[in-house]
Amino acid sequence: MTARLRRLRSLAPCFALALAAGAAGAAPLTVQVDLTPAGARGRLRPDVALGAGIDGAQRGEIDRLFTARNIAAMRSLGLRPATYRLRTELGVEAWHWTEQGTWSDAVHAQGYWTGSDRLGPPIRLSWGYQLPRRGDTLDNANNTGWSRLTDGDLATFWKSNPYLDRRFTHDARPHPQWIELRLDAPAAIDAVQIAWADPYATAYEVQYWTGQDDYDDEGRWRTFPRGAVRAGRGGTETRRLAAQPIRVQYLRILMTAASRTAPAGSTDIRDRLGYAVREVGFGVLGADGAFHDRLRHAASHGGQSVTHVSSTDPWHRALDRDPDLEQVGVDRFFTSGITNGLPAMIPVGVLSDTPDDAAALVGYLKRRGYPLARIELGEEPDGQYGEPADYGALYLETAAAIRRVDRRTPLGGPSMQSAATELPLVEAARKSWNGGFIGYLKARGRLAALQFFSFEHYPFDDICGDIHARLVAEDPLLASMLARLAKEGVPRAIPWVISEYGFSAFSGQAMVELPSALLQADIVGHFLSAGGRAAYMFGYGPNVPINQHLPCAGYGNMTPFLADAQGQAGAPLPVFFASRLLSRTWLQPGHGLHRLYATQVLGQSGPAWVVAYAVRRPDGRLAVLILNRSGREPASVRLAIKGAAARRGPAEVWRYGPAQYRWLADGPRGHPVRDLPPQHSRVRAIGKLVLPPDSLTVVVQSLRR
Incomplete structure (x- = not known):
């Protein structure tokens, strides 16, 4: 913690906030927000902290996504910073971010590919190239490839x-x-x-x-x-x-x-x-x-x-291009409006590409003058279940190559598929992938080469059964993951970033129902209050309900909009309204400094259905985000403030819950039958609030000395 941060915290006003909550007629709860210096929990800037990601896609999907209508719809969420996700790395494929470049064996159009950093026509679309020397049967992308070790063909290897x-x-x-x-x-x-x-x-x-x-x-x-x-x-x-x-x-x-x-x-x-x-x-x-x-x-x-x-x-051939694995062209990404003109977090390939090609991509982006927030080296290397020391060695090689063309942009990763990935088929002492990666960098004396740490957070493999119990379980799960990362040696002095978050890597009905809004708000509030620098929502574009894993999960998708037959944004879904409440109500839009403060929910017995997160906005007002994660019981709450005496001014309240939204489950034809924006009211003073079940509430309170 810097001295300047300590001084800022010492200037925070001393107030306290209490909420009385419980089912109608039950004893109230107290949610206490500590605005004293001891309660300070970090700082954030919305145009850095709340973002969303654009992933690779299948054939034709990039053109369907990057339309004026869809881009305007996505930008309306208020999640301003963007991150580019690299699906090729998950599919054991090399990424040709440009089709202009050189082969190591140019005569036969094969070998090791290095893209050209020379400027030319804007790059609108790019592809993955299958690696013909592949040894894995399975992958985490389209999963259509196979191992050459057991393919029955002695001509391959x-x-x-x-x-x-x-x-x-x-x-x-x-x-x-x-x-x-x-x-x-x-x-x-x-x-x-x-x-x-x-x-x-x-x-x-x-x-x-x-x-x-x-x-x-x-x-x-x-x-x-x-x-x-x-x-x-x-x-x-x-x-x-x-x-x-x-x-x-x-x-x-x-x-x-x-x-x-x-x-x-x-x-x-x-x-x-x-x-x-x-x-x-x-x-x-x-x-x-x-x-x-x-x-x-x-x-x-x-x-x-x-x-x-x-x-x-990573050796491959021109004929290995996979037309079913598209990535948006980097020029299209930066000029479409999806980045809001802000610095973006962009990836380079590590496991399936070469250091020289990574450096060429960064050189190209710098020549174009695109603003870069961070460069993420690889994507989900832990999901490949290889040796973490091997990734560590490739990370350092790639970082060294990039530093020859860009000496300033922070380098990091590894965009872990989970903060708690354990390796199969290894003895217990070596199971932690991240522990092995951090240990390798330390052994090389190169931990300083990791300038930010990123991981993905999909807390549940399946979303069947009691979804609301899972919402409550997510809090201790995320807390334990953050504690584990710190214990394994991830430096606390560097930014920690959630590069993707959502319910699950597999689809389900909960993703298009109210719990999706509650989970999003809880992950963002929890992570930023714990000192996280940025969190990027996954599933930015419109989509349709699917079921890809377990029948019990039902049909749904991670998306803020139901897509029409042409793939264009249609009916808004709970993630849309939750995003706007987070980015435009709980937080004050822009680059202004926000300060987060500790909250406690007192008086709950049994499951912790109610959770709250508080922030002091640049306009001086206190904004409290309150979630009732019970699917059945309302909660009665009363606001209060802890600390030195202060007079409360007028307040505004936004509520989003069952009165605004209901989903009709009908397989792939499911759709909302009630789809209203949050209810907004102004009050002279906050008394008792009733939180409906499955609801998200934001209270913005003026404070006067």
């Missing part, structure tokens, strides 16, 4: 990322690479068959997992009795691993030394760095010496046994 070689990392720490495979069910295994490509492993171990499942804290990787190889020679080999078969489900090949050989005719050093494998099989050797494979081999993620790798070579 997986290769690890050459940028993890010490030639690029300048790291004394080794970066072993691995292949993990999952059988459909436990089976007896005593042999492995590996068809190596170049470069092959000269030292490796073939291992099995001892745990009952992939997250078993007691699990360990054990090397098969005959699974340690110290003088590998490449080619295709079938190796007996044990005298007797061992019943296992999870298998691994851990590679620790490479041949540094390359295919005939290669002239690129990157071709000889890392490891490459054409096909893998696990099974048993019969009495006749024949190998009986237990893996499924197919060129589809649904037909093959699930394979996962530590990293993937």
Whole structure:
């Protein structure tokens, strides 16, 4: 905490605020807001703190989204700063942010791509390029790709990322690479068959997992009795691993030394760095010496046994463009109005791209003169379940390349898919992905290279069952995540950013009902009150109800508007009204300094249905955001103020709840049947307030000395 911040807090007026709440006829609650210096909880500026993100999309969706009507609708939410989300990184694809650039093998239009930073016609659309040396069966984007390790084709191969070689990392720490495979069910295994490509492993171990499942804290990787190889020679080999078969489900090949050989005719050093494998099989050797494979081999993620790798070579070809994974062109993003002319947080690829291409993108944006708030390195690397030290090494390489063209814009990330991601198939002491990442930067003496920390917050895997109980559970969940990050060594002196937030990564009806407004307000209020710098809402554009995961979740989507048949913004949904209440009522629009203060809800027994967040606005008024998260019971509340004596002036009250909104569930045809803006009233003095169930209330109170 700076001395200047301490002085600002010491000047805060000493007031107190109390709210009496409870079901009609029940004993009132007290929500106490502490405006004394001891109650100060941080500062914010709305045009920095409240934002929204634009994600990658499928074929044709970018043009449907970026229309004048949709952009005007999105801007009307009042969430002014924007962040660009990088879907290609989730899909194991390279991002060609421009189609102008150079291939390392220009003759064959293949190799390692570097976009051109020269200015030309505005870039309106960009695409992902599938990585043909892919080793993962599954991904977190369109999930249509597959592993080349179990595709049944010896002409294809997986290769690890050459940028993890010490030639690029300048790291004394080794970066072993691995292949993990999952059988459909436990089976007896005593042999492995590996068809190596170049470069092959000269030292490796073939291992099995001892745990009952992939997250078993007691699990360990054990090397098969005959699974340690110290003088590998490449080619295709079938190796007996044990005298007797061992019943296992999870298998691994851990590679620790490479041949540094390359295919005939290669002239690129990157071709000889890392490891490459054409096909893998696990099974048993019969009495006749024949190998009986237990893996499924197919060129589809649904037909093959699930394979996962530590990293993937970003090498690709012009013919690998994926027309079904679009990203908005960077010029279109900055000139469409979606950024409101404010500095934006933009990403660069890390896991599936090269440091040189990342630097070229930043150089291009600087040449255009676009204002940059932050540069986020990669997106959801923890969701790839690779080694955090590998991402750390690539992070530092990418940061060094960017600093050659931009010495000032803050660099950070890693935009974790969750602040609490735990790695599967590792021993308990290594399960925390973030702990491994921060530990790597510290070991390198490079923690200062992380200038902001970002993570995504989707608190629930599914949104079935008691949604209102989940709303209450979100508070301690977020608090525990923030405490965990601090314990793992994320510096508190750098900005913490929620790069995406919403109910769940999967759709459901709660996203188009009143709980969506309550969750949004609670995440924003809680995070900013805890010292967070900015929170970006995910699901900015109009959309339609879908169900993509569990039937019990119903149909819905993260969106502020119901889309019409042409994808244009139609009926506003609760997130729209919640966003406007947060950005235009609870906070005073603009760049003015707001101060947050501690609140307590006293008198609640049982679930903490009522929660409140208070802010002193630049106009001197106190704004209190109050949520009643009960789906059944109203709450009776009375305002009060804690601190030195002050006279309260007139107040304004906004209420949004069941009287304003109701959703008709009708599968993909669901729609609002009541869709009104918040109720607004002015009062000479605040007495008892009644908060309807499922409601969001904002009280703006004038204070007079």
